[in-house]
Amino acid sequence: MAHTKPYMLTFYGVALAAILLSVFAVLTATIAGDIVNDAIKINDPEKLLYLTLAMLGVLIGQVVSQLAFNYYANWLGESVIKDVRIALFKKMFGFRMQYFDTSSIGVLVTRAVADMQRIGEIFSQGFFVIVSDLLKMLTAALVMVYLNWKLALLVFVLLPIILYATRLFQKAMKVAFTEVRAEVSNLNSFVQERITGMKIVQLFTREKIEKEKFRIINEKHQNAWLKTVWYNSIFFPIAEIVTSIAIGLVVWFGVLQNIAGIGADNVGVIFSFFFLIDLLFRPLRQIADKFNTLQMGMVAANRVFRILDTDSHIQDSGTIIKEKVFGNITFSDVRFGYLENEEVLHGISFEVKAGETVAIVGATGAGKSTIINLLNRFYEINSGSILIDGLNIKEFTLASLRSHIAVVLQDVFLFADTIANNISLKDETISLQNIEQAAKQIGVHEFIDSLPGAYTYNVKERGTMLSSGQRQLIAFLRAYVSNPSILVLDEATSSVDTYSEQLIQRATEKITEGRTSIIIAHRLATVKKADKILVMDAGKIVETGTHKQLLKKGGYYNALYEAQFLAEEEVA
Numbered sequence: 037m038a039h040t041k042p043y044m045l046t047f048y049g050v051a052l053a054a055i056l057l058s059v060f061a062v063l064t065a066t067i068a069g070d071i072v073n074d075a076i077k078i079n080d081p082e083k084l085l086y087l088t089l090a091m092l093g094v095l096i097g098q099v100v101s102q103l104a105f106n107y108y109a110n111w112l113g114e115s116v117i118k119d120v121r122i123a124l125f126k127k128m129f130g131f132r133m134q135y136f137d138t139s140s141i142g143v144l145v146t147r148a149v150a151d152m153q154r155i156g157e158i159f160s161q162g163f164f165v166i167v168s169d170l171l172k173m174l175t176a177a178l179v180m181v182y183l184n185w186k187l188a189l190l191v192f193v194l195l196p197i198i199l200y201a202t203r204l205f206q207k208a209m210k211v212a213f214t215e216v217r218a219e220v221s222n223l224n225s226f227v228q229e230r231i232t233g234m235k236i237v238q239l240f241t242r243e244k245i246e247k248e249k250f251r252i253i254n255e256k257h258q259n260a261w262l263k264t265v266w267y268n269s270i271f272f273p274i275a276e277i278v279t280s281i282a283i284g285l286v287v288w289f290g291v292l293q294n295i296a297g298i299g300a301d302n303v304g305v306i307f308s309f310f311f312l313i314d315l316l317f318r319p320l321r322q323i324a325d326k327f328n329t330l331q332m333g334m335v336a337a338n339r340v341f342r343i344l345d346t347d348s349h350i351q352d353s354g355t356i357i358k359e360k361v362f363g364n365i366t367f368s369d370v371r372f373g374y375l376e377n378e379e380v381l382h383g384i385s386f387e388v389k390a391g392e393t394v395a396i397v398g399a400t401g402a403g404k405s406t407i408i409n410l411l412n413r414f415y416e417i418n419s420g421s422i423l424i425d426g427l428n429i430k431e432f433t434l435a436s437l438r439s440h441i442a443v444v445l446q447d448v449f450l451f452a453d454t455i456a457n458n459i460s461l462k463d464e465t466i467s468l469q470n471i472e473q474a475a476k477q478i479g480v481h482e483f484i485d486s487l488p489g490a491y492t493y494n495v496k497e498r499g500t501m502l503s504s505g506q507r508q509l510i511a512f513l514r515a516y517v518s519n520p521s522i523l524v525l526d527e528a529t530s531s532v533d534t535y536s537e538q539l540i541q542r543a544t545e546k547i548t549e550g551r552t553s554i555i556i557a558h559r560l561a562t563v564k565k566a567d568k569i570l571v572m573d574a575g576k577i578v579e580t581g582t583h584k585q586l587l588k589k590g591g592y593y594n595a596l597y598e599a600q601f602l603a604e605e606e607v608a
Contacts, residue, residue, distance in 0.1 A: 053105035058171035060098035065311030073304030113159035133414040154336035169319030176315035205271040212263040219257040362390040363552030370420035395563030398572035442520035446527035448507040456491040
């Protein structure tokens with residue numbers, strides 16, 4: 037894996053520790069046999085002391101090697117997943133919005149957290165442990181043959197049984213763990229979505245229905261894990277039985293040889309075989325278990341690298357970086373669709389001069405917000421061109437382009453952080469003093485200052501500690517302090533109370549002075565003072581003009597105006 041290259045020295049160090057572990061394990065078995073044959077049997081205290089000290093040295097070496105193996109294998113795994121996680125987040129940050137439109141957030145969270153940990157376990161509990169165990173098995177088999185090839189053959193006869201069982205176990209567990217990962221993703225996605233939409237669940241009394249759905253998903257998750265438990269319950273007793281049979285055969289045949297007078301040192305050899313059989317068979321049981329870990333890691337890696345290999349990002353091939361733009365905007369015959377062969381915009385063309393305030397109005401689904409998404413290059417247009425100051429927006433770097441545009445959305449997103457950090461987004465060039473000054477200018481300071489801790493007040497996840505109107509004001513202040521060349525208000529007053537709307541209207545007048553502004557609104561009262569109004573219907577611009585000009589035309593805008601204001605007059 038390419039991500040291990042920066043850590044190759046550690047990689048080789050762990051491999052060396054694995055080799056030493058196998059050597060020390062075999063030495064323990066052979067020294068134990070020598071103690072029985074060369075010290076206890078002939079009653080030689082001096083040799084017993086020598087062999088005991090040798091055993092102590094081997095055990096110390098084994099402990100040190102095991103410590104180095106465990107620590108650095110885990111360190112390597114954590115270092116690799118740290119790098120992969122950074123690469124994954126960097127990749128996801130570059131995805132176009134269309135990718136997130138069609139992807140489950142719960143699944144992406146699983147990929148970035150749980151699956152990443154599984155990848156780390158490939159190194160800490162999978163690959164290196166398997167290599168270490170294979171080395172132990174190989175050296176144990178060679179030493180068995182060297183000590184007594186007949187006893188070794190008796191043990192080897194049983195190997196095909198446990199190898200075949202291990203292979204069946206491995207195949208079954210691979211299928212089971214693929215199912216487990218799928219069910220974990222489904223569970224995460226379901227829980228994340230329901231917690232996010234808890235207000236809707238409770239408002240429409242969907243608790244009983246959602247509990248039943250959760251019960252079914254949770255049951256599938258449980259059944260997937262129970263399959264792995266079942267396979268383990270079958271395999272490990274089989275492995276234990278085979279190991280016990282091997283030990284019994286060695287004792288039986290070794291004693292027969294001793295009775296027959298074949299090999300006077302059989303007692304020590306049999307004693308060594310007890311250790312060696314454990315070295316040969318126990319790794320097989322562990323390897324099967326570690327293969328599970330390895331397989332889960334590989335399944336997780338496939339999922340993660342599928343995202344890393346996804347080609348769904350906006351091409352950031354532009355080279356132009358500008359500290360300031362005037363704000364002239366030109367859309368020329370722009371066509372776009374979120375789905376293939378389903379156009380949302382049908383040849384949109386318009387121009388916004390620097391410093392102008394242009395409003396875009398129309399029914400829901402007319403394509404108003406799509407224009408803003410395209411201006412920020414969240415999506416790529418199918419054809420046509422979008423220019424800022426006469427330059428195609430593709431010629432700008434994405435960072436430079438978006439740094440000149442501030443957007444206030446209808447659905448405000450706030451991070452679980454302080455108000456100050458939510459406004460500055462931790463931009464070091466925006467000080468707390470700048471934020472307070474801007475807040476006073478637009479009349480927001482008073483409400484922020486009334487909160488516990490004022491600008492250090494933590495709004496919690498998605499800003500739940502604030503009302504929708506307060507969140508909207510924070511979003512507006514966020515846009516204001518960034519001092520953009522182009523300001524976009526996308527339904528920015530649709531979810532605020534009358535007082536908050538008045539604050540925003542006053543701030544809008546201030547911030548739009550000498551600055552290109554685009555206002556998208558359903559409520560036509562907010563666009564009366566615009567220099568120009570674009571009226572959209574079904575992805576086309578059907579009318580253009582000022583408020584008074586459009587009313588005189590008696591067309592689509594006039595119909596929208598009458599529908600809104602006549603209804604309000606009737607209510608009044």
